[in-house]
Amino acid sequence: MDAPAFLNPSPTKPPLNVRLATPRGFCAGVDRAIQIVERAIERFGAPVYVRHEIVHNKHVVERLKALGAVFVRELDECPDDRPVVFSAHGVPKAVPAAARKREMLFLDATCPLVSKVHVEAERHHAAGRRILLIGHAGHPEVIGTMGQLPDGAITLIETVEDALAFAPDDDRPLAYVTQTTLSLDDTAEIVRVLKQRFPDLPDPHKEDICYATTNRQEAVKQLADGSDLVLVVGSPNSSNSVRLVEVARRAGATQAKLVDDASQVDWRWFDGVRTVGITAGASAPEPLIQALIAAIQERFDVTLSDDPGQRETVTFKLPRALTA
Incomplete structure (x- = not known):
């Protein structure tokens, strides 16, 4: 009982x-990137290839895999006859150039705010400036931004120590851009050090951190x-x-x-x-x-x-x- x-x-x-x-x-850039993969699968059928993780979240990636997305590291893993999507983080210019050469259908899901940084870097380069990129080595966004310009045009600055150690090897004027996902406080400290050393360093027209x-x-x-x-x-x-x-x-x-x-x-x-x-x-x-x-x-x-x-x-x- x-x-x-x-x-x-x-x-x-x-x-x-x-x-x-x-x-x-x-955020809006992530939402757009995911929608691009979903719409591509709806329009073109599976599989749709995606170069790198569309966004950095394993649950998002697994759900898109279940819908028919195939994630690859490099373009040469994709067949010529299937669509390929470039991730929200952006890609070096060589990637879409290779896709065009192969006459592939590609969709660029780069966040527009990352694309803004690319355009800004190109503008500085065209004006004859050496560009400092504040960011984290190896991050896809940094790889994509550095890949917009010839080797040596951009110098990566990761830390305050890097900012203190940077030594220009010519008299070109300097400019800086940043990865969009950095710590606001850390970035401000790096910029403060750079401006102390290089007082003429101009600020971006609009903040790069999104x-x-x-x-x-x-x-x-x-x-x-x-x-x-x-x-x-x-x-x-x-x-x-x-x-x-x-x-x-x-x-x-x-x-x-x-x-x-x-x-x-x-x-x-x-x-x-x-x-x-x-x-x-x-x-x-x-x-x-x-x-x-x-x-x-x-x-x-x-x-x-x-x-x-x-x-x-x-x-x-x-x-x-x-x-x-």
Whole structure:
């Protein structure tokens, strides 16, 4: 015979405040890039080839694979008779040139804000300037930007130490551009050092670090203030997601962790935690955030709130080949 219910009370869930950053997750460039792959599969059928990960999120990549996308590292892995999409991070000029030579159908999903940096670099080069690119070596966006110009036209500056050590080997005027997904604070420090050394160094006409990176970093600073733990949803190869973790720690979060999804949460992180902040990198889809919230709600009595923040209304057009 079962014992009376009052002798076996349900364990009470501990209370927990969960704050959601605004904005978080997908930006306009990521949304456009994913749509390009989806529309290409709809229009041309599977398979559609994609050079490199379309965006840096494993869940997005796996979903597109299931629809019929084939991800490759280089163009020579693609057949001539199937469409190929170039990732949101941009590609060196040699890549579309090779695709044209092979008479391939290619769709460029480069984020328009990355393309703006490419145009800016080309403008500086045409004006006879040596270009400094502030960014991270090996990142696809950096490879793409450096690949817009001849070898030696761009010098990569990764750190303040690089900025201090850089020594021009001629008297050409200098200019700088930046990767779009950098830490605002780190980049500002590098630029400050460069301008101390080279006072005539001009600023870009418009900030190179994109609006989405800026907005998410400002939001996570607000989130970190008063949060014992900040969880950033994003993949470890996502530059903007990794930067959000760094920014949260600097802004005062006791803990800040990067997780691809709820399965990566170590619930010991929550010991002694009263308030958790949640955000997501620009390539992380909202369903991952909602699944993380659901997993937390299974274990805690959650009070959920949205932080105030910048509302984003930016959209980018799809290539004409997919809309005509």
